[in-house]
Amino acid sequence: MSGAAAGRTAVIAGLGCHLPPDVVTNEDLTRRLDTSDEWIRSRTGIATRHVVDPGTATSDLAVEAGRRALDSAGCEADAVVLATTTPDQPCPATAPAVAARLGLGPVAAFDVSAVCSGFLYGLATATGLIASGTAERVLLIAADAFTTIIDPADRGTAVIFADGAGAVVLRAGDPAEPGAIGPVVLGSDGGLSRLIEVPAGGSRQRSSGVAPAPGEEFFRMAGREVYRHAVDRMTASSRQAAEAAGWAGPQDADRFAAHQANARILATVADDLGIAPERRLSNIERVGNTGAASLPVLLAQSAAEGTLTAGHRLLLTAFGGGLSWGATALVWPDVKPV
Numbered sequence: 065m066s067g068a069a070a071g072r073t074a075v076i077a078g079l080g081c082h083l084p085p086d087v088v089t090n091e092d093l094t095r096r097l098d099t100s101d102e103w104i105r106s107r108t109g110i111a112t113r114h115v116v117d118p119g120t121a122t123s124d125l126a127v128e129a130g131r132r133a134l135d136s137a138g139c140e141a142d143a144v145v146l147a148t149t150t151p152d153q154p155c156p157a158t159a160p161a162v163a164a165r166l167g168l169g170p171v172a173a174f175d176v177s178a179v180c181s182g183f184l185y186g187l188a189t190a191t192g193l194i195a196s197g198t199a200e201r202v203l204l205i206a207a208d209a210f211t212t213i214i215d216p217a218d219r220g221t222a223v224i225f226a227d228g229a230g231a232v233v234l235r236a237g238d239p240a241e242p243g244a245i246g247p248v249v250l251g252s253d254g255g256l257s258r259l260i261e262v263p264a265g266g267s268r269q270r271s272s273g274v275a276p277a278p279g280e281e282f283f284r285m286a287g288r289e290v291y292r293h294a295v296d297r298m299t300a301s302s303r304q305a306a307e308a309a310g311w312a313g314p315q316d317a318d319r320f321a322a323h324q325a326n327a328r329i330l331a332t333v334a335d336d337l338g339i340a341p342e343r344r345l346s347n348i349e350r351v352g353n354t355g356a357a358s359l360p361v362l363l364a365q366s367a368a369e370g371t372l373t374a375g376h377r378l379l380l381t382a383f384g385g386g387l388s389w390g391a392t393a394l395v396w397p398d399v400k401p402v
């Protein structure tokens with residue numbers, strides 16, 4: 065759990081998102097995979113998703129979302145934190161290049177790797193930078209070109225994952241203000257890391273001196289097993305976050321935003337938490353599972369559409385590879401996405 069030092073925490077000051085223009089429908093996928101629009105809609109809730117074109121990298125998405133968040137906040141940032149599963153290259157981190165392209169100068173910039181929980185891990189990290197006085201304004205971007213690691217022939221993942229970026233600007237402020245980030249509940253279970261993985265491309269495979277077997281550079285997910293853990297961990301961490309925020313329980317949430325992994329998972333978690341359907345934010349039908357970007361894209365779109373407004377008590381939760389998970393509760397501030 066990460067908390068803010070007394071008297072100073074991070075406050076959301078701006079947000080924005082960017083989705084690549086190319087849209088792939090379920091019908092498009094049926095032309096190259098043994099699947100159907102009916103299966104994808106009924107098992108995942110997804111109808112369309114945005115995908116990068118060849119040559120577009122995570123940093124390209126991150127720069128667009130970051131610029132919008134900075135415009136929304138009307139300020140610059142003295143640190144950039146980028147949550148991503150798909151850095152432009154294994155070394156160096158992608159955040160410094162994003163900071164440079166945004167013209168932010170020689171600021172602190174680094175990546176956070178927590179797969180689909182990356183936005184919440186990044187939020188806790190950025191809050192720590194501000195609470196400790198290391199930074200005054202942090203640009204937190206969560207971006208994934210997830211389709212670049214998906215096996216196009218794997219119908220279990222190719223129908224789910226998609227690309228996008230979302231960003232928030234966090235400024236130093238008072239813990240009692242709307243938009244203030246309080247405790248973030250975080251957790252992991254590395255004993256189950258094999259359930260979600262890209263087997264090749266790291267030191268383990270390289271040090272063996274053996275070239276990766278075909279397909280080992282692709283993302284793999286044991287969907288059915290992951291499903292159960294996603295429900296359990298998002299439900300439990302949401303309860304903990306509500307309690308840490310001093311709420312009576314998750315049912316106090318005016319709005320509930322969960323990592324857009326699968327519409328059935330989201331419904332099960334929200335039902336278990338006693339959150340009414342009209343309080344659940346969702347965009348999975350239009351954007352699919354965009355990895356780390358999922359939560360900030362959902363927040364930016366919901367704020368733009370008016371389903372998330374100033375004063376709403378907001379409960380956020382995510383789950384992903386690691387296994388990793390997180391949750392936090394806050395009061396939504398008066399910010400306008402660009």
Ligand code: ACO
Nearest residue numbers: 099103179180219220223287288290291294325326384385
């Ligand atoms: N089209 C048609 N049939 C399919 C498809 C498809 N696209 N994909 C799988 N099937 C088949 C399977 O082969 C299987 O057939 P069988 O019964 O003959 O063996 C059947 O459908 C059922 O397969 P399941 O995998 O059990 O399907 P399930 O209902 O569990 O849905 C899914 C699969 C959507 C992947 C689901 O398990 C899921 O969403 N899991 C969790 C995802 C998640 O939360 N991930 C973590 C966050 S993401 C991250 O961190 C990167």
